[in-house]
Each structure stands twice: as structure tokens, then as C-alpha cells.
Amino acid sequence: MSSKRIVTCTVNGREESFLCKPQQTLLEVLRDVLDLTGTKEGCSNGNCGACSVLMDGKVVDSCLVLAVECEGVELETIEGVADHGHLAPVQNAFLENAALQCGICTPGFIMATKALLKQNPNPSEQEIRFSLAGNLCRCTGYDKIIRAVQDAADHKIA
Amino acid sequence: MRDFEYEAPSTLDAAVALLAEHNGSARPLAGGTDLIDHIRTDRLAPNLVVDIKKIPELNILEHSADGLRLGAAVCCSRIYGDETIRQQYSALADSASIIGGIQIQNRASVGGNLCNAGPAADSTPSLIALGATCVIAGPNGRREVPVESFCVTKGKTVLEPGEILVELKFPSRPSGSGSHYRRFIPRNEMDIAVVGVGASVTLDGDTISDARVSLGAVAIVPLLAKEVNDALIGKPATDETYKAAGEVARSIIDPITDMRGTREFRIHVTGVLVERVLREAVARANS
Numbered sequence: 399m400s401s402k403r404i405v406t407c408t409v410n411g412r413e414e415s416f417l418c419k420p421q422q423t424l425l426e427v428l429r430d431v432l433d434l435t436g437t438k439e440g441c442s443n444g445n446c447g448a449c450s451v452l453m454d455g456k457v458v459d460s461c462l463v464l465a466v467e468c469e470g471v472e473l474e475t476i477e478g479v480a481d482h483g484h485l486a487p488v489q490n491a492f493l494e495n496a497a498l499q500c501g502i503c504t505p506g507f508i509m510a511t512k513a514l515l516k517q518n519p520n521p522s523e524q525e526i527r528f529s530l531a532g533n534l535c536r537c538t539g540y541d542k543i544i545r546a547v548q549d550a551a552d553h554k555i556a
Numbered sequence: 557m558r559d560f561e562y563e564a565p566s567t568l569d570a571a572v573a574l575l576a577e578h579n580g581s582a583r584p585l586a587g588g589t590d591l592i593d594h595i596r597t598d599r600l601a602p603n604l605v606v607d608i609k610k611i612p613e614l615n616i617l618e619h620s621a622d623g624l625r626l627g628a629a630v631c632c633s634r635i636y637g638d639e640t641i642r643q644q645y646s647a648l649a650d651s652a653s654i655i656g657g658i659q660i661q662n663r664a665s666v667g668g669n670l671c672n673a674g675p676a677a678d679s680t681p682s683l684i685a686l687g688a689t690c691v692i693a694g695p696n697g698r699r700e701v702p703v704e705s706f707c708v709t710k711g712k713t714v715l716e717p718g719e720i721l722v723e724l725k726f727p728s729r730p731s732g733s734g735s736h737y738r739r740f741i742p743r744n745e746m747d748i749a750v751v752g753v754g755a756s757v758t759l760d761g762d763t764i765s766d767a768r769v770s771l772g773a774v775a776i777v778p779l780l781a782k783e784v785n786d787a788l789i790g791k792p793a794t795d796e797t798y799k800a801a802g803e804v805a806r807s808i809i810d811p812i813t814d815m816r817g818t819r820e821f822r823i824h825v826t827g828v829l830v831e832r833v834l835r836e837a838v839a840r841a842n843s
């Protein structure tokens with residue numbers, strides 16, 4: 399039996415230390431150890447993007463990262479997006495555009511959108527669709543999500 | 557997921573020693589986009605996972621007069637984010653930007669894509685077309701193998717237990733050269749190639765003076781299509797030449813029928829893609 403390791407990293411701006419086994423994914427540790435259940439599990443094999451988080455500023459599927467790989471990294475999850483209880487512009491844009499129905503894909507889409515807009519503040523529709531191809535949604539049909547991202551990019555919504 | 561130990565050595569020697577010590581029951585971990593799922597689904601059952609991302613040699617991305625050195629663990633987004641790769645080794649940038657979505661591209665390495673030895677791996681035809689060589693380190697020292705000889709069969713490479721792919725070495729690009737990779741998939745993105753074609757051409761005026769074409773997903777391993785190269789070298793860079801090359805490609809493959817496409821469809825698409833990829837590679841060589 400492998401023994402537990404202690405991992406120290408920054409989660410949503412706060413230093414956290416947690417114990418985990420080498421075979422635990424970052425997704426499992428976020429949800430089951432750190433109680434950050436905003437990050438969702440869809441497929442657990444990298445296809446759906448529901449588990450998207452930012453790792454050192456880059457969007458990754460947390461189901462395909464081992465928690466032990468996170469020593470010293472900076473993580474941002476959906477819980478870190480709102481500012482002191484005020485929704486961030488990206489979150490408001492999703493609400494205003496009704497870009498969610500059941501909502502299970504939404505945290506992943508918001509994290510992927512954050513990463514996209516940081517790198518490319520004015521993406522074309524084509525660029526948005528391409529960048530969000532790693533996030534699946536079974537409810538909305540995507541158009542409303544694309545519009546939300548366009549609104550967030552235009553800063554139409556504060 | 558099954559129990560395993562995890563080590564993240566900071567030197568190549570330490571990684572090779574760990575892998576050798578475990579004699580086949582240890583696996584290198586790069587981006588984990590194949591490995592983690594393979595462990596979860598019991599296709600692989602390592603006792604030790606050796607994270608190779610902290611080893612400097614495996615993260616190298618260096619251009620010089622000799623060409624390009626690309627560490628085996630460099631992720632796709634870093635590859636297509638490199639301006640010189642985009643301009644000079646365009647086929648490699650093409651491949652890196654269609655592997656999975658952005659979440660996958662931020663983790664998946666071309667080294668891992670090659671070591672996973674999938675018949676439809678999207679980077680391998682580009683590596684072959686660009687003439688890349690694998691630099692391998694193991695308990696008995698270093699050796700080099702051309703990429704077209706690296707995959708032995710589906711899921712198996714020439715790597716012996718304890719060996720690790722360190723880097724891919726690409727020769728410098730002659731002036732007047734261009735390259736491209738394209739695949740056929742039923743969706744726009746996030747799918748596995750039905751056929752993939754990589755090509756590199758060098759032009760002398762309007763004549764093709766050198767060509768390397770590689771075909772993916774039409775055999776158990778990606779192929780260097782020597783007969784297609786021969787049909788191109790010395791010929792004028794015209795649609796007629798590309799069409800003839802596509803016909804040669806069709807005649808040398810023996811693909812399977814599966815859920816992604818029938819044998820007949822794969823043969824047809826291979827010819828079409830060869831033509832299109834050559835046209836684009838030549839356009840890039842001219843620009």
C-alpha cells in the first residue's frame with residue numbers, strides 16, 4: 399500500500415496543505431478532501447471539461463492530474479472566481495444570457511472562459527468555439543454559452 | 557484507481573535508475589492524458605509512476621543552426637505557442653493544436669503521444685515528415701532511433717524497460733521548405749483521426765527537390781510513405797503531381813474497417829488528404 403503524502407500548494411489565493419495518496423486525482427482531492435465541490439465530475443477521462451480548474455494560470459482537467467503533482471503550484475477553482483460574494487463579470491454574463499440549464503458543466507465553462515479571455519480578450523466566435531471544444535454541455539446547445547462569452551469579452555456585463 | 561507509488565526525480569539519471577530498478581513495473585508520467593486513464597481502466601498496472609516533468613532535458617525547446625531540440629515532456633500549447641515552430645516546423649504546430657481541447661493541450665506532450673504508440677496519434681506523422689530522431693536514455697547509455705522506426709506495433713515502441721524518451725531532434729529546415737498536417741474527423745475537433753497525413757516538401761524553383769510524406773491511422777503504426785516521396789521528388793509542384801502522389805498513397809496502404817471508417821473510405825480519404833496536404837505544404841514553402 400502506498401503511503402499518504404503531504405502536498406502544499408495555493409488554492410484560490412490561500413496556502414493549503416493536504417494529505418493524499420499518489421493515485422488520488424486533483425479532482426478527488428478538491429471535492430473530497432478540501433470540500434471544494436464546485437468543481438464537477440462528468441466523465442473522469444478528460445473528455446467533458448466539467449472538472450476544469452486553472453493550474454498556474456492554465457486550464458486543465460483536474461481528473462487527469464494527480465494531486466501529488468500539485469506541490470508548489472497555484473490552483474484556481476470556481477470557488478475563487480467571485481469577489482467577496484460578488485459575482486465576477488463572466489459569471490454574470492452566464493446568468494444574464496441563460497447560458498446554463500442543469501448547471502453541471504457551468505463551473506468548467508467559466509474556468510475555461512477565464513483562461514481564454516485572459517489570453518485573448520477579444521476572441522472571434524470561431525476562436526471561442528474552438529477554445530471551448532474541451533467542455534461539453536448536454537443542455538444548452540452551446541449558442542447561449544457562446545453569447546455569454548462574447549458579452550463577457552465585450553464587458554457588456556459588469 | 558489502483559495503488560502506486562509516485563516519484564518526481566529532478567535528474568535524468570535518477571529517473572532512469574528508478575525505472576530500471578523496477579524492471580518494467582514503473583511507468584513514466586508526462587502530461588498523464590493517456591496514462592492516468594490507462595491506470596484507472598486497468599489497461600496498465602504500474603507499481604511506480606515516475607513524473608518526468610521536473611527533468612530539465614525533457615523540457616527543452618531550443619532552436620539553433622543544427623535545428624530544433626524538443627524535450628519529450630513539452631506540452632502541446634507550448635509547442636504551438638512558439639513562433640519559430642509555427643513558421644518553420646508548421647506541421648508540428650498543426651498537430652499540437654488539434655490534439656484534444658485546450659485542457660488537454662496544456663498537459664499532453666508530443667513525447668507521450670509518440671510513446672503511447674497509437675496508430676492514429678496526431679503528432680507522429682508530423683514528426684516523421686519533419687525527419688525527427690528520438691533520443692533515448694537507458695541503463696546502458698544513450699541511443700538514437702528515427703521516429704518512423706520507433707513504434708513497433710499498436711501500443712508498443714522500441715523502448716526497453718528502464719528506457720526513456722528524452723527529446724526529439726529535428727534537422728534545420730532548408731530554405732524553400734514547407735510542411736503541413738491534416739486529419740479527417742467527422743467533427744470539427746476533439747475526435748480521433750480516421751486518416752491523418754503529414755508532409756514536408758522542399759522546392760527548387762517550381763520543382764519538388766525533396767519530400768517526406770507520412771500516413772497515420774491507415775496501418776498498425778504511422779508510416780513513412782517512401783513510394784509517395786519517390787513519386788514527388790524531381791516533379792513539378794502542380795495539382796497533377798499531388799493527384800498522382802495521392803494515387804500512389806492509396807496503392808500502398810492496407811487499412812482496416814472499424815467504427816470510424818471502412819477500409820474503402822480510408823483508402824479514398826488518404827488520397828484526398830495527401831493532395832490537400834501537399835498543396836498547403838507547397839503554399840507554405842512559397843510564402
Ligand SMILES: Cc1cc2nc3c(=O)[nH]c(=O)nc-3n(C[C@@H](O)[C@@H](O)[C@H](O)COP(=O)(O)OP(=O)(O)OC[C@H]3O[C@@H](n4cnc5c(N)ncnc54)[C@H](O)[C@@H]3O)c2cc1C
Pocket residue numbers: 443444445583584585586587588589590591592608628629654655656657660663664665666667668669670671672676677678679715719720721722746747748
Ligand atoms: C479528451 C482527449 C482528447 C484527445 N485527443 C487527441 C487527439 O485529437 N489526437 C491525438 O493524437 N491524441 C489525443 N489524445 C491523446 C493525447 O492526449 C495523448 O496521446 C498525449 O499526447 C500523451 O501525452 P502525455 O504527455 O499526456 O503522456 P502520458 O499520458 O503521461 O504518457 C503516455 C504514455 O507514454 C509513456 N511516456 C510518456 N512520456 C514518456 C517518455 N518521455 N519516455 C518513455 N515513455 C513515456 C507513459 O508511460 C504512458 O504510457 C486525447 C486525449 C484525451 C484525454
Ligand code: FES
Pocket residue numbers: 438439440441442443444445446447448449450459460461462
Ligand atoms: S470529469 Fe474531467 S474531463 Fe470530464
Ligand code: FES
Pocket residue numbers: 497498499500501502503504534535536537538
Ligand atoms: S447546463 Fe446542463 S450540461 Fe450544460
